[in-house]
Amino acid sequence: MSKTFDRYASFIFFIVGMAFMIESGRISHSAYGSNVGPNVFPFLLGLILGLLSIKLFIETMKYQNERKEKEALDYKKFLIILVAAILYALLLEPLGYIISTFLFLLVGFQTIEKGGWVKTVLISASFSFGVYYLFAEVLKGTLPGLPAWFSS
Amino acid sequence: MDTVHYLLEGFGTALLPINILFAFIGVLIGTAVGVLPGIGPMSGVALLIPVTASMTGGMDPAAAATSSIILLAGVYYGAMYGGSTTSILLNTPGESSSVVTTLDGYQLARQGRAGSALAIAAIGSFCAGIVSLIGLALLAKPLSEVALKFGPAEYFSLMLLGLAAVSGLAGNSMTKAGIMTIFGLLLSTIGLDNVSGVARFTYNIPALYGGLEFLTVAVGLFALGEVFKTILHKESHDGNLAKVGKILPSKQELKESSGPIARGSLLGFFVGVLPGAGATLASFFSYIMEKKISKTPEKFGKGTIAGVAAPESANNAASGGAMIPLLTLGIPGSGTTAILMGALIMYNIQPGPLLFQDHPGVAWGLIASMFIGNVMLLILNMPLVKVFAKIIETPPKYLIPIIIAISVFGVYAVQVNTFDLILLIICGLAGYYLASNDFPLAPLVLGLVLGPMIENNMRRALTASNGDFMVFLEKPISLAFIVIAVLWIVIPFVLKLKGKKVLINEEA
Structure with missing residues (x-):
């Protein structure tokens, strides 16, 4: 158990709970034919969440200060993949499914383990084309195809 | 006679070529999911929802729902089976429900009896599947008839009990x-209120009017969360893969394991029916029980076949038993069944007592297909065990980015907007950080799925009582549920205060 994380978490959940309580006050208080409006449920939940996070905060006081051997986390790879995933999500529509997926997989494979370019390119290409073909052509689903400027 | 009639009709549905195909794909992928260390049953099922949704796109809603749920349930119990393969061959449980199997399974593998251990696990899982199927068929109708008599107050209290049970045992x-349960419930209030039509917490963001999509949250929390964890912790499985060896078990081994299989199946089934318990606890209990009643308890942990047969039967039976509260009451008892329920709701099919009236085809088709799926698992796994063992060697290099790509594809295919993709990544980050700090994720998903129903029933009950909260305590059935819910939370709490160790369910 990490004392710091749990403290921050209890703060955040407390704020979230309070925010829901306060904001539920702005929702209409009555529903037609009922005196229990749409604000009641979120208000109660916000209250309970607030109380629980106070309880969690008090519990963190009792944690023993244990210094565990910190495992070396691979933040570099993680950040590269995370940024790549965010870019992938943002560029999916402008670039189209095939190109963005191909690029993301290329970056992803090479970040996890360098080398093996031929295999990397082959798997990325067959995944992005394969999924697009199966989904958009065979099953007639909606996926952004190639961008307009690319096909012309 | 009604049950037999419905069951036969269910087999009619389940034996349609498309449903046989779907069940086959389901158990095949499920076994692979169980074998692969990076993906658990929860993320496996969540990832496949969008895939099935697009596969069934052209069918009419009820048939599409039946086929999808057949596939998704196949993934669920297939994973229970696949998890045993890695436990036995690699000493690494693929799922938490197979942790106990490693104790004796790996020892057997070191003695060169891996093949028979795997075969016994398959046979045990099969018998357990049949036991839970019979239980499901027998209990489904009477239970749903009882539940039909419940009013909104009873329902509200029952769902409260379900939530209390799951959060009392998780983590x-x-x-x-x-906190996670309440947070999940809170998230479910975002969007248009379905009683009054008022927009809540949307702040004029159009994507929020429909509420946070359950699918996006589930895929993000479980699938992406696990992927992030794998990248950060450089999880590798370099252990030596034991040789599979002879597959057919000897008569002696079959005789030794028949008792544990029977007991494990029954115990597992009843543990599975209880909300919050689930497959992991079932496998633990059955192992402990076998050790207690065995004439040679000292053999446990050194490679006895009963130590594989009992927990593997129990975890499979539990996954069948868990279907009962889901189908008859509409209350999922675990994270995976919550995801199955979310999938049903996506198809506009509300699990619960009315399911057996309104959509008997879905309910009985699923029950029958679980039987067929279990037969398939047995046929598939006996000869193919060596092939599945190969899947373990899939390099993570390719696996991790492809899981991310499938998540993105799945969410986009169903939601068709960028907002959900960003939400997906945020949920993945949250999932990783919360899970690695002991915040259990299953209660959050459960809260998100049950939230709208709890709120509806609460408001209906309160409207009838003119806003008097005592209504939940005045009705005897509702009061009983609330008392049990409170006890469920309080008893472990008191036990903890007394310094006793409380069993918890890590699989959730």
Whole structure:
């Protein structure tokens, strides 16, 4: 158990709970034919969440200060993949499914383990084309195809 | 006679070529999911929802729902089976429900009896599947008839009980489990209120009017969360893969394991029916029980076949038993069944007592297909065990980015907007950080799925009582549920105060 994380978490959940309580006050208080409006449920939940996070905060006081051997986390790879995933999500529509997926997989494979370019390119290409073909052509689903400027 | 009639009709549905195909794909992928260390049954099922949704796109809603749920349930119990393969061959449980199997399974593998251990696990899982199927068929109708008599107050209290049971047993800290449950319920209030039509917490963001999509949250929390964890912790499985060896078990081994299989199946089934318990606890209990009643308890842990047969039967039976509260009451008892329920709701099919009236085809088709799926698993796994063992060697290099790509594809295919993709990544980050700090994720998903129903029933009950909260305590059935719910939370709490160790369910 990490004392710091749990403290921050209890703060955040407390704020979230309070925010829901306060904001539920702005929702209409009555529903037609009922005196229990749409604000009641979120208000109660916000209250309970607030109380629980106070309880969690008090519990963190009792944690023993244990210094565990910190495992070396691979933040570099993680950040590269995370940024790549965010870019992938943002560029999916402008670039189209095939190109963005191909690029993301290329970056992803090479970040996890360098080398093996031929295999990397082959798997990325067959995944992005394969999924697009199966989904958009065979099953007639909606996926952004190639961008307009690319096909012309 | 009604049950037999419905069951036969269910087999009619399940034996349609498309449903046989779907069941086959389901158990095949499920076994692979169980074998692969990076993906658990929860993320496996969540990832496949969008895939099935697009596969069934052209069918009429009820048939599409039946086929999808057949596939998704196949993934669920297939994973229970696949998890045993890695436990036995690699000493690494693929799922938490197979942790106990490693104790004796790996020892057997070192003695060169891996093949028979795998075969016994398959046979045990099969028998357990049949036991839970019979239980499901027998209990489904009477239970749903009882549940039909419930009013909104009873329902509200029953769902409260379900939530209390799951959060009482999930994770090390009950406070954290409670926070996650309430947070899930809160998230479910975002969007248009379905009683009054008022927009809540949307702040004029159009994507929020429909509420946070359950699918996006589930895929993000479970699938992406696990992927992030794998990248950060450089999880590798370099252990030596034991040789599979002779597959057919000897007569002696069959005789030794028949008792544990029968007991494990029954115990597992009843543990599975209880909300919050689930497959992991079932496998633990059955192992402990076998050790207690065995004439040679000293053999346990050194490679006895009963130590594989009992927990593997129990975890499979539990996954069948868990279907009962889901189908008859509409209350999922675990994270995976919550995801199955979310999938049903996506198809506009509300699990619960009315399911057996309104959509008997879906309910009985699923029950029958679980039987067929179990037969398939047995046929598939006996000869193919060596092939599945190969899947373990899939390099993570390719696996991790492809899981991310499938998540993105799945969410986009169903939601068709960028907002959900960003939400997906945020949920993945949250999932990783929360899970690695002991905040259990299953209660959050459960809260998100049950939230709208709890709120509806609460408001209906309160409207009838003119806003008097005592209504939940005045009705005897509702009062009983609330009392049990409170006890469920309080008893472990008291036990903890007394310094006793409380069993928890890590699989959730």
